[in-house]
Amino acid sequence: MDLISIMNIGTHIMVFLFGITIGSFLNVCIYRLPAGESLTKKNSHCMTCGTPIKWYDLVPVFSWLFLRGKCRACGSKISSRYIIVESLTGILFVLTFLRFDTIIDGLIYPALCCLFIAGLIVIGFEDYDTSEMTVGVLLYLAIVAFVTRVLTALNGKMFRACEISLADGIIGMFAVSVPFLFFGFVITPLIYNFIDEDRKAARKIRKRLKTQKLDRSEERKLEKTLAEHLSAIKEKGPVFGFGMGDVLLMAAGGLMYGWKAAVVAAFIAIISGAVYAVILKVRAARNDEESVKAFSFGPFLTIGLGIASFFGTRLMDMYIDFLTVPQIPVQ
Numbered sequence: 175m176d177l178i179s180i181m182n183i184g185t186h187i188m189v190f191l192f193g194i195t196i197g198s199f200l201n202v203c204i205y206r207l208p209a210g211e212s213l214t215k216k217n218s219h220c221m222t223c224g225t226p227i228k229w230y231d232l233v234p235v236f237s238w239l240f241l242r243g244k245c246r247a248c249g250s251k252i253s254s255r256y257i258i259v260e261s262l263t264g265i266l267f268v269l270t271f272l273r274f275d276t277i278i279d280g281l282i283y284p285a286l287c288c289l290f291i292a293g294l295i296v297i298g299f300e301d302y303d304t305s306e307m308t309v310g311v312l313l314y315l316a317i318v319a320f321v322t323r324v325l326t327a328l329n330g331k332m333f334r335a336c337e338i339s340l341a342d343g344i345i346g347m348f349a350v351s352v353p354f355l356f357f358g359f360v361i362t363p364l365i366y367n368f369i370d371e372d373r374k375a376a377r378k379i380r381k382r383l384k385t386q387k388l389d390r391s392e393e394r395k396l397e398k399t400l401a402e403h404l405s406a407i408k409e410k411g412p413v414f415g416f417g418m419g420d421v422l423l424m425a426a427g428g429l430m431y432g433w434k435a436a437v438v439a440a441f442i443a444i445i446s447g448a449v450y451a452v453i454l455k456v457r458a459a460r461n462d463e464e465s466v467k468a469f470s471f472g473p474f475l476t477i478g479l480g481i482a483s484f485f486g487t488r489l490m491d492m493y494i495d496f497l498t499v500p501q502i503p504v505q
């Protein structure tokens with residue numbers, strides 16, 4: 175083995191170790207940010223017995239493996255989430271660096287890609303846990319994407335490994351986010367207005383109250399039913415197919431990875447989300463549960479963006495090639 179390949183392997187081991195350390199911090203973000211807790215203040219402690227965790231039990235990935243996922247003090251199970259997030263971060267960082275020749279391309283662009291992926295991991299798990307995305311993390315993603323695009327535009331030589339142009343990024347910012355905004359906040363509420371029983375009933379009653387002559391007691395009865403429907407509507411909350419978080423996530427993702435990757439990411443997310451919905455429905459039917467619990471779309475979008483960040487542009491080019499009808503030579 176020559177010196178360069180030994181150095182390369184060494185770099186990737188370093189990147190992995192760095193990645194799992196960042197992953198350990200991401201775990202803290204995923205647990206504390208949605209609760210509004212400080213990221214720096216409190217020390218880590220066992221979720222069951224509350225014993226503070228010693229530094230030597232906080233080594234990412236390895237401590238969990240060494241303790242076989244159990245607390246040293248009380249022996250209760252430590253969530254496998256920790257090792258999953260840590261190793262996922264490490265592996266994705268290594269895969270990102272593998273795409274580039276760091277000796278020629280430098281470290282800055284791969285590092286920016288890793289910073290973005292770190293934010294995606296936090297957003298995905300946050301949304302999975304709480305159905306909400308923290309504004310701070312969305313802002314962080316937007317800033318990383320913005321800085322990446324500006325640096326790429328200013329210094330094409332240093333970022334020659336980056337195949338996404340400024341125009342690609344700007345189009346990408348709107349390519350998916352605008353359709354999401356339109357579907358989420360215009361189309362879906364409109365459709366919902368016509369299929370939701372409470373909304374339909376409330377509309378009917380309002381019309382009757384307005385147009386028909388009713389005696390006092392009848393009117394009072396109708397007003398009471400109307401109030402019931404209105405409170406039921408309020409309890410269900412606003413109807414958004416895509417939340418504002420999804421829209422902003424896809425704007426940042428498009429700016430970072432370009433429009434082709436953004437479109438591919440949306441496709442992957444919608445298809446995998448639909449498959450997941452079917453699985454939930456089948457499982458609910460089998461367990462005789464009444465309805466399917468709503469689930470967040472964010473995790474699917476982050477998975478889509480993650481895959482698209484590696485293959486998005488190539489997949490889209492393949493798709494365009496597939497659609498293009500070959501020219502038949504004229505004889």
Ligand SMILES: [Zn+2]
Nearest residue numbers: 220223245248
């Ligand atoms: Zn414990």
